[in-house]
Amino acid sequence: MRLLLVEDDPELGRRLSDRLRGTDFAVELATSRSEAEDWPDVEKMAAIILDLGLPDGDGLDLLRHWRNARVDTPILILTARGSWQDKVEGLNAGADDFVVKPVRFEELQARLNALFRRQQGSRSTLLEAGDLALDPLARTVAHDGVPLSVSKQEFRLLHLFMRRAGQVMSQGDILDDLYELDAERERNTVEVLVGRLRRKIGRERIVTLRGMGYRFEK
Missing domain, CATH: 3.40.50.2300 (Response regulator)
Incomplete structure (x- = not known):
């Protein structure tokens, strides 16, 4: 964020x-x-x-x-x-x-x-999507109740996806959330992070929309 x-x-x-x-x-x-x-x-x-x-x-x-x-x-x-x-x-x-x-x-x-x-609008910060649960305060992710090991950038990206589940986000939108405006950015960074997340949470959770970006499915 x-x-x-x-x-x-x-x-x-x-x-x-x-x-x-x-x-x-x-x-x-x-x-x-x-x-x-x-x-x-x-x-x-x-x-x-x-x-x-x-x-x-x-x-x-x-x-x-x-x-x-x-x-x-x-x-x-x-x-x-x-x-x-x-x-x-x-x-x-x-x-x-x-x-x-x-x-x-x-x-x-x-x-x-x-x-x-x-x-x-809630005292609970836990984000849930199907069998995925992410706690932004404890910085933890669980998949079907089992703790999931993710890097800092993978956690940031998953947090963004779960906050905006169902919305289409371009690579530019994702980079804006992950990095400061003046930070060096490479668009293949998003592709690499998405690929890593797919291997951990399932390919079907993150849909690629050609020419538009990505959509996270609950």
């Missing part, structure tokens, strides 16, 4: 991006309000982590801009502002959560997972 991190502190942005990537997120980093406001596909992000103290404007104004533009991506404010008035203002402006710096990474990760659970 892709996250947009809006943070003007270069060292904090680098460290936080590295930690998030270590938990299998693809992270985009914007260092100013204008850069974040002009981000090309912000509505496709799984979540946005937003600092309020930006060099060219207030993060709250950016938050209001997104909500007025009907961007419904979950937004978590991560800021040094810690008064109750700041929290109330941020939540009223449309934030889904408000976290005060400094914060342990484990808490930030737990709050992101809670956002995803609420977005799915």
